[in-house]
Amino acid sequence: MEFIDYYKILEVPKTATEADIKKAYRKLARKFHPDVSPNDKNAEKKFKEINEANEVLSHPENRKKYDKYGKDWQHAEEFEKAGYNPNQQQSTGRQQQSADFSDDFSDYFQSMFGNAGGGRGREVRYRGQDLTAELRLTLKDVYQTQKQTLTVNHKSIRITIPAGVENGQIIKIPGHGAPGANGGPNGDLYITFSIVDTPPFKRDGNNLYTNVDLDLYTAVLGGDMVVNTFDGKVKLKVPPETQTGTKVKLKGKGFPLYKTEGQYGDLYITYTIKTPTNLTEKEKELFVELSKLRNDE
Known part of the structure; x- marks a missing residue:
């Protein structure tokens, strides 16, 4: 099995923090997402590699094993029980390939799990x-x-x-x-x-987006209204003369951050002003009077 450099895949140094790794993963995942390049097989392969690298490096214990044992990190417990130290160069006369991984390490892995040649008298x-x-x-x-x-x-x-x-x-x-x-x-x-999205909410990263109908009277005069968030209801204060298309951000009411306890994105609400229908004659008269007042100014 060929060694895969997860740090290189995520384009971060070995000294990267968890936040650095998370930021790099999100950036690359968006870039190579299959929905962005549906016919690009290389992008699909790259996307899979990015997710695999993130699964290892974003988990502190797995990252520690990977840093020590490289491609064979999943067998760390077996190596430790056997007392093998990958950082000690074996007396074979060969030079270590890198500071962490050596040919001797691969040979040791093969001897433990039976992947060596017939010279050891074992089945492959x-x-x-x-x-x-x-x-x-x-x-x-x-x-x-x-x-x-x-x-x-x-x-x-x-x-x-x-x-x-x-x-x-x-x-x-x-x-x-x-x-x-x-x-x-x-x-x-x-x-x-x-x-898939759960209407009326749409997700982009850790943020959620939704549209909320706002009646004409509240939009003009201002007032309070109750809106739905993903996990309940909140009361909003609508300022007078609010225009259709106005966006409001509710901090921390978005989607939870992956593997980050207690942290959430934001919820963005866009107001859509609804024109009243089925007006009574009296209402129509008032609107006509209001129109005249505006035109006389």
């Missing part, structure tokens, strides 16, 4: 094939962290879906792909999230 073990699945959800489904049971390859897998998962995001579940051959490790399962 083959890693199982990776599997893919798509999970269709709504914004309401991913507004809070939840657990779901999936059936993949006739097996039930219970997974935790963190709040704030984005449309098109791919997560990897290690070891839940096809079984390996000759006792080799299982492949991995890649789940792509297909998330």
Whole structure:
């Protein structure tokens, strides 16, 4: 298995903070999202790599293992139990490829898991094939962290879906792909999230957008009105002479940030002024009088 540099994929240095990694991931995910370039196979591949890199580097424990064991980070526990230190150069006369990963490390991995040649008297073990699945959800489904049971390859897998998962995001579940051959490790399962908006809300990143009807009288005279947010109702004060298309930002009333407890984006409300219909004769007279007053000014 070839070493993949997740830092290079996300275009961040090894010293990057969690915030740096999150910012880089969002920028690249938007750039290479399949919806942006639906016919670009390279973009689709890049998008998958970006999500895989983020899944590892955004998780502190996984990142620590990756920094130490590279492409074999998922087997960190086995190596540590065996007392292997990847930073100690073995006495084979070969030079270490980098500060963290060496040819000796790969040889050690092969000897542990049986991927070495017949010279060791073992059958070659083959890693199982990776599997893919798509999970269709709504914004309401991913507004809070939840657990779901999936059936993949006739097996039930219970997974935790963190709040704030984005449309098109791919997560990897290690070891839940096809079984390996000759006792080799299982492949991995890649789940792509297909998330649709929940009307009347639309999502862009961590922000939500919605339109709210505003009656003519409140728009002209001002007043209070109650509007729906994604998790309840709030009371807004409408200033006099509000125009149609006016936008209002409700801070912290947007969508939860992925794997960031207690932080949310914003909700943007756009007012649409509704013209009254079915006017009575008296109302029409008042509007005519008002029109005359405006024209006389």
